[in-house]
Amino acid sequence: MKIIDLDDANKPLYFLCLEDWSPEIRESGNRKSTWYDRMKNSGLRVKLAADDDGNIGGMIQYLPIEHTHVSGKGLFFIYCIWVHGYKEGRGDFQKKGLGSSLLKAAEEDARSSGAAGMAAWGLSLPFWMKASWFRKHGYRKADRDGMAVLLWKPFAENASPPEWIKRKKKPARVPGRVTVTSFVNGWCPAQNLAYERARRASEEFGEKVVFREVDTLDRNNLEEWGICDALYIDDAQVRTGPPPSYESIRKKIEKKVKKLK
Ligand SMILES: CC(C)(COP(=O)(O)OP(=O)(O)OC[C@H]1O[C@@H](n2cnc3c(N)ncnc32)[C@H](O)[C@@H]1OP(=O)(O)O)[C@@H](O)C(=O)NCCC(=O)NCCS
Missing domain, CATH: 3.40.30.10 (Glutaredoxin)
Structure with a gap:
């Protein structure tokens, strides 16, 4: 297995969350690439995990928390980590250590960039991105918004925990429509x-x-x-x-x- 930085050849795959086989994900349009182009200038990092045959099976994306929808200072925030787990398309790469290796590589990268810690989010329920997976990797709860748990792992003693930015208002209705x-x-x-x-x-x-x-x-x-x-x-x-x-x-x-x- 190998962890590599995102390169031009793998960008189309990354923009589709490794689900290039799925017609559904293509319905999502090209916003992801627009987001990438903007955020790469704000410190976005993307790493991919390849198996021994060179097949890409996992990805992690993280960036300085100041540029995310989470409030915090001096930390990096993991928007998502995903190890392809469907049988269709590329196949199931989970439970082979790709996820742990991606997280380790991202943490090492954040540390060497001078970050005071890493933040991540997960669900308190046992599906999708599980908060418990990060707990196993030494993360602890910093904040919670319903099922969405914000976790973090400080690298420095003076690091401050992240907080969710909370909803401030609801959309108003247009009368008669x-x-x-x-x-x-x-x-x-x-x-x-x-x-x-x-x-x-x-x-x-x-x-x-x-x-x-x-x-x-x-x-x-x-x-x-x-x-x-x-x-x-x-x-x-x-x-x-x-x-x-x-x-x-x-x-x-x-x-x-x-x-x-
Ligand atoms: C959470 C996630 C990233 C973990 O990735 P992973 O590659 O399966 O993780 P690992 O292989 O490193 O660890 C998973 C388990 O496999 C075990 N494992 C690791 N290497 C192994 C191997 N060679 N053989 C057997 N088991 C192994 C680990 O001990 C670990 O056990 P645990 O579940 O009891 O902790 C992955 O399951 C995932 O992508 N889930 C969905 C997340 C999601 O929805 N992301 C999108 C959010 S927007």
């Missing part, structure tokens, strides 16, 4: 996919639905709302992890449209 508001940052193709589906589903209803995009790659928007990625239909939040199907979003909008006077 169904209001669909999609907050989208670009870092996560799954969230970009939810945005694309919501936009397309809203278009089906013409004048009855107003679709609003809030681009949270714009720091002012992120700070104004305290939201990074989220979908609202009127003032109700729709869960987007994992991204709902196009049909399920369309039905939710339709239900509200039917209630319009």
Whole structure:
């Protein structure tokens, strides 16, 4: 196994979260590459893990926390670590040590860049990105927002723990119409996919639905709302992890449209 820095040849694969085999992920558009182009100038680092045959099976992306949707100082923040676990496409690379090696390499890189520690997030539930996986690697809880746990591993004694930036307000409804508001940052193709589906589903209803995009790659928007990625239909939040199907979003909008006077 080998850990390598992202190079030009592997960029298309990275932009699709290693799921180049999946037609679904391609629905997410090109926001991830736009995000990458912007954030690489703000210290974004990406590493990939290849098995002994040179097949890429894992990735980690992390950047100085000051440029993320998490509040903190002097730390690096892991947006995500992903070891391909589906049987389809590239196949299952999990439980072979790729994840631990990626995390170790990222921590060493952050330390040698002078970071005071590493922060990461995970879910308190035993699926998707599990907070417990980071705990096993020496991380401890710094903050919590529902199921989303923010964890960290300080490298220096004077390091301060990170905090979630909390939601500051909810989108307001446009009177007489169904209001669909999609907050989208670009870092996560799954969230970009939810945005694309919501936009397309809203278009089906013409004048009855107003679709609003809030681009949270714009720091002012992120700070104004305290939201990074989220979908609202009127003032109700729709869960987007994992991204709902196009049909399920369309039905939710339709239900509200039917209630319009
Ligand atoms: C969490 C995650 C990164 C871990 O990656 P991984 O490569 O499977 O992790 P490792 O192989 O280093 O460790 C996993 C387990 O395999 C075991 N293991 C490591 N090398 C092994 C080997 N050669 N043979 C057998 N088991 C091994 C480890 O001991 C560890 O055991 P544990 O589960 O009891 O802790 C991976 O499971 C993942 O990507 N999960 C989904 C995360 C996700 O949704 N990310 C997107 C968020 S936006």
